[in-house]
Amino acid sequence: MKKRRPLPLRPESLLLVAAALGGWAVWRMVERRLTPTNPKLALRYGLNLTRGPRRVLAVSAHQDDLELFAAGTLRLLALAGSSITAVIATGGDQQYTSERTLDQIREQEERDAGTILGYDDIRFLRFTDLNLAHNPRFQPDLEAIWNQVRPDLVFSFDPTAPYRSAVHPDHLAVGRAVLNISRALGDDAPDIVFYGSRDPNVLVDISQVVADKTEAIRAHRSQLTGWKRYYNLATRLQTRLAGRPVSVKYAEPLRYLSLPPLRDESYLENWAAQEPVIR
Numbered sequence: 509m510k511k512r513r514p515l516p517l518r519p520e521s522l523l524l525v526a527a528a529l530g531g532w533a534v535w536r537m538v539e540r541r542l543t544p545t546n547p548k549l550a551l552r553y554g555l556n557l558t559r560g561p562r563r564v565l566a567v568s569a570h571q572d573d574l575e576l577f578a579a580g581t582l583r584l585l586a587l588a589g590s591s592i593t594a595v596i597a598t599g600g601d602q603q604y605t606s607e608r609t610l611d612q613i614r615e616q617e618e619r620d621a622g623t624i625l626g627y628d629d630i631r632f633l634r635f636t637d638l639n640l641a642h643n644p645r646f647q648p649d650l651e652a653i654w655n656q657v658r659p660d661l662v663f664s665f666d667p668t669a670p671y672r673s674a675v676h677p678d679h680l681a682v683g684r685a686v687l688n689i690s691r692a693l694g695d696d697a698p699d700i701v702f703y704g705s706r707d708p709n710v711l712v713d714i715s716q717v718v719a720d721k722t723e724a725i726r727a728h729r730s731q732l733t734g735w736k737r738y739y740n741l742a743t744r745l746q747t748r749l750a751g752r753p754v755s756v757k758y759a760e761p762l763r764y765l766s767l768p769p770l771r772d773e774s775y776l777e778n779w780a781a782q783e784p785v786i787r
């Protein structure tokens with residue numbers, strides 16, 4: 509008599525199926541969060557944004573923030589002849605308190621990343637980590653750099669709709685300070701672009717410079733330990749997902765503050781010349 513074959517769906521198989529379904533659900537969730545309401549128009553805004561040359565002020569809290577969230581866009585702007593001043597608000601030294609010189613190591617890593625991407629200048633404010641929101645010197649110091657650089661385009665964390673993995677008190681403090689300074693400038697405010705946003709309205713096709721982004725992230729050697737070893741893989745996956753709705757290989761999702769309603773196609777013609785409207 510023939511031996512009966514075991515059932516194909518054993519408990520382990522069911523677990524595998526459940527894990528695959530769970531992974532797919534997470535994938536879809538991440539993908540949806542990175543997709544603007546009108547992806548095609550967002551991609552055209554991205555082209556317009558990186559056309560350059562611009563006077564860029566890129567503000568971040570820690571040494572690797574800009575590279576993780578906006579390196580591709582900044583690289584494209586540099587290639588278009590923009591001048592880029594990066595501001596790193598904290599010393600980034602709270603993660604490894606046993607390493608006394610970590611702030612110096614991280615500054616060198618940021619300089620290496622800046623060389624790869626084409627930053628003209630990097631200002632290290634060296635405020636204490638995790639306390640930026642309560643530091644009364646942060647906003648005035650940022651304002652002083654702002655007045656020197658006189659940027660027409662400012663990059664910052666999104667303080668109003670941050671992406672879940674970007675929620676950090678220092679990140680929010682950076683975004684709020686940028687918003688405060690912009691609001692005080694009124695009609696003279698530059699264009700503001702938020703990175704780390706869960707409400708993106710711009711997609712920048714970074715396919716041609718994704719290798720530079722990867723290399724710039726790799727420059728942050730002291731950070732690539734534990735799960736952070738997978739930073740590069742994670743950002744590759746994230747930018748890949750962001751590019752899918754518009755069929756580009758890699759894209760960075762950003763939130764431009766003064767965008768008109770995305771249905772207004774006619775606005776695109778003169779978009780670069782429009783006065784920003786800070787919401």
Ligand SMILES: [Zn+2]
Nearest residue numbers: 569570573676
């Ligand atoms: Zn950070």
